Amino acid sequence: MEIALVGIGEIAKAQHIPSIAASPNWKLAATVSRFANLHDVPNFTDFDEMLSACPNIRVVSLCTPPVPRFNYALAALKAGRHVMLEKPPGATLSECQTLLDVAKDQGVTLFSTWHSREAVMVQSAKEWLAGAIVHDLQIIWKEDVRRWHPDQEWIWEPGGMGVLDPGINALSILTEILPDPIHIRAARLDVPEGRQTPIAAFLEFAHPHGATVTADLDWRQTGPQTWDIKAQTDKGTLHLSQGGAVLEINGAPVNAPHNHGEYLCLYTKMANLVAKGECDVDLAPLRHVADAFMLGHRATTDPFDW
Known part of the structure; x- marks a missing residue:
């Protein structure tokens, strides 16, 4: 199938373009960008x-920041095109629901992607936790904003989500592997002076059986980056690290199954959804982010500049 890629930024160059090229299902037929283009593909x-x-x-695969993405997605759906959304699927829950309603009315596919769910050890972690009673689960997601979002001012504006933009990757894994329904009961958001979105956040979740579930997110970590989920259960301990790439159960490493890469898996899923005429729009990770902003206690922290 021919596909158009909208937004030729770092994530498109690093993940989307190579994954489309490696997939037998897709041919990149056009790009849309005001700032970049590919020499061998028509650009608009x-x-x-x-x-x-x-x-x-x-x-159409949309890789723009979340705030302007809605208008592109709506136009594509109304034109009868299938749409694939980079995470997060939108700036608000309401606009995502509107897009899903339009997609169903038009009889086209809408796919809200969560690439971290495709990390190689996530499904193994899910299978192990399915038979466990969770007592304590901690997310520790700390990275360097200057390394991963250099000079990207949109992340500090309303809708940019701040540290919850990478943090939503952790929440997408959490909502995939944890068998119990949870919701945020408290949050602290550390917002740099003069900015609109947090540079750090601490989230506390309510668990139906009383387990302690927390997420510690920070964008100020230099050196080695930390993308960990640790769980204490009646079966022992689970440690999912490197963003879902490495799994240890009771301290012993689990062998990784073969995996073609997170984004190639997403494009395979998109091809299957289009073939079946189905939508896949899971908004659970975005719902947690919205709740954090609704419940979060704002604390002003040191100014941030690049």
């Missing part, structure tokens, strides 16, 4: 022009 600076000029492109 206007999204509506691309939709009009390329009627044979039936699928």
Whole structure:
């Protein structure tokens, strides 16, 4: 299938373009970007022009920041195109629900992707936790914003989510592997002076059986980066590290199954959804983020500059 890629930033260059090239299901037929282009693919600076000029492109993958993404997605769906959304799927829950309603009315596919769920050891962690009673679960997700989002001012604006932009990756894994329904009961958001979104956050979840579930998120960590989920259960301990790439059970490493990469898995899923005429829009991770902003106690911290 021919596909158009909208937004040629770092994530598109590092993940989407190589994954499309490696997939037998897709051919990159156009890009849309005001700032970048590929020398061997037609590039448009206007999204509506691309939709009009390329009627044979039936699928659009959106890699823009979340705030402007809604208008692109809505236009594509109304034009009868299937749409794949980079995480987070939108800036608000309401706009995501609107997109899903339009997709169903148009009879096209809408796929809200969560790439961290495709990390190689996530399903193994899910299977092990399915038969366990969780007593304590901690997310420790700490990285360097200057390394991963250099000079990207949109992350500090309303809708940019701040540290919850990478933190939502952890929440997407949590909502995939934890068998019990949880919700946020308290949050602390550390917001740099003069900015709109947090640079650090601490989330506390209510668990139906009284387990302690927390998430410690921070964008100020230099040196080695930390993407860990640790659980204490009646069966012992689980440690999922490196963003879901490494799993230890009771201190012993678990052999990793073969995996083609997170984004290649997402594009395979998208091809299957289009073939079946189905949508896949799981908003659970975004719901936790929205609740954190609703319940979160704001604390002003040191100013941040690049």
